[in-house]
Amino acid sequence: MPTPTGPRITRRILLGISAGIAAYKSAQLARLLRQAGFEVRVVMTEGAQAFIAPLTLQALTGEAVRTSLLDPEAEAGMGHIELARWADLVLIAPATADLMARLAAGMADDLLTTLCLASDAEKVMAPAMNQAMWGHPATQRNARRLAEDGWRLLGPDNGDQACGDVGPGRMLEPEAIMDALLSMAPDAAPATPTAPREAEGLTVVITAGPTREPLDPVRYLSNHSSGKMGFALAAAAAALGARVRLISGPVTLPTPEGVERLDVETAREMHEVAQRLAGECDLFIGCAAVVDYRAEAAAEHKIKKVEGEEGLILRLVKNPDIIAAIAARPDRPYVVGFAAETRDLEAYARDKLTRKGLDMIVANDVSGTETGFGSDRNAALLLWRDGDEVGQVDLPPQPKSELALAVVRQALARLDAADTT
Template identity: 50%
Template structure:
């Protein structure tokens, strides 16, 4: 689907610039023409010669290069591409974009373009979580800029957390979504997936049997339709899908914080199997087994993320979707849950051991809305996800 497209690739000055080389290679394999632009700082991390050799085109770097300006001015350069991709997008570049600065070739191109823009942020975890960067990211999203990543992981500086640039394959998937003109293009969707782990002591925790497979399939289906997906996942058994912004969490409280930080959004889908309870006092040391005695554990309720988001007074997503995994009276229990939580839709499924659904490759769901219930035929989880994604697109388009 990318063959014949042209990408204007702006490479910012960060250690993640080396990933831009792999990104160029993957794009060229798909028949994409890549016009590279490098900031002065980017040349400190990768050489213009390497970039030009992989792209098969010369590198643009100087705003005041008279030879290149005579042949193709920077205004024209900014408008001949199908998509502008900034990878890595440093904190400095994002600040320039958000505030409208244009003091070098890269920032001038970004100001002069009327072409869609996709950025892949990459920076130290503290820089990414700094209020100024968060404001700039929100501004860019509000301006229509698509964002892929950053991911959690180890930093070159030795720290760990969100800030790693999305992998080249993830960026390619995001490019496909941006250029595909999908039904959810321009929509921001927050979703949760996987289980949560609620610690009892350093080696034990409360959890459930969710693999995260259905949530992953939904995230992938949404991204395939062009949505910007913020994917908040607990410790799932399967890797997250490509083309989404991944935020890894462990506990229900961490999941709640990640979801709130990801708002505003057009829709929110809560596919995670969040533990209902946690121990009141987590032990700092392993609880030792003593013959004839059992440990006394006190419990308290975890935050109800679905209900909280569904009942927001302001900033509520237009469509809030929950899941109900039941073993008895599936439709009745799920219908009651939808009313109790205040969400728009509930997808109910029977996870009794005999169904093989929990941890399996297939699912059988009933969509419950204010208008009633609709049972879908049992199908692979990818097929269920695709049907839900298109149904969600129908609802957003209708609004």
């Protein structure tokens, strides 16, 4: 993807909506954009209007919604060219497989595709479609072509789909799209003071997402971690001026702007990369949901059901304890761990803080639907060692982007206090 020649302030967003069931999320996205202070104008394809009414978007943005290239009143003033020139950023959410194919081919057969060709604004899309359509070679080829043409793709996300399938293809949640837009350029949000560069000159290493431990060539052990919290932490640390190196398990999230990403699959791979980077950082945040056990030996071929046998016995062995190993290093950085619990949150967090030799721990309850795995909101209990005492603060439920900023700032404050004692 071409590198921008310089920063550009994004205040005017053209929101394109194409014909997917995820169009209902575009109303919330438009509301969030307006709340953040952006000017928003909406263009809808003909098919998108079958999923959400233009009047809804007009009410949310305060602007007339454009739906037709051949609108006589608008075209009297070359309306599509005017729209193309007006926008600082073109955001298409959802972007269907059909729209991606038409844009990749350079077609201009409706208002949305026409103004995309006519605009030199930054361009972002959030794909949304059935998992089989997303995985089809033609769609993947189109995605690569669009990236080469300068489009930035956000997602898609992995999970349940409206058709009943499960897999990659669902549109990112509006809050996650907002986080990604703001992380693309810290100065993009209008009427917002520049954030203090509290982490300038520091190097931060963060682990995020799940790990996968193979059982055979087609099956693995894993968990429900989406990686959203770890990626939000990386975006927050980068926005505060740190050099950020993100060790990510298998997730479908876009890399935050200014963050160096290293992808891994298994706990042992994550352990090896973490140990390699830990000696070169000031702050280490272990946010990944590392699978505790792996198969003693993964099967070379797919494990088959055996007629007459009602069960399968697997021998599992412990994976390395990544965060404890970092905390035990003689050249250790300031170490922050995470504790995802379903009960007795404070008791388990205090035990983990002491037992693993951490400097600080972020404990959250993942048993609920509002702040559990995959949610765009979270709450946390922060505990840290303060001499012989343990300090603590409760952070209430809030968007993960805001929670991440609070966590990073608290860690930086504790790191500064430790350096001055």
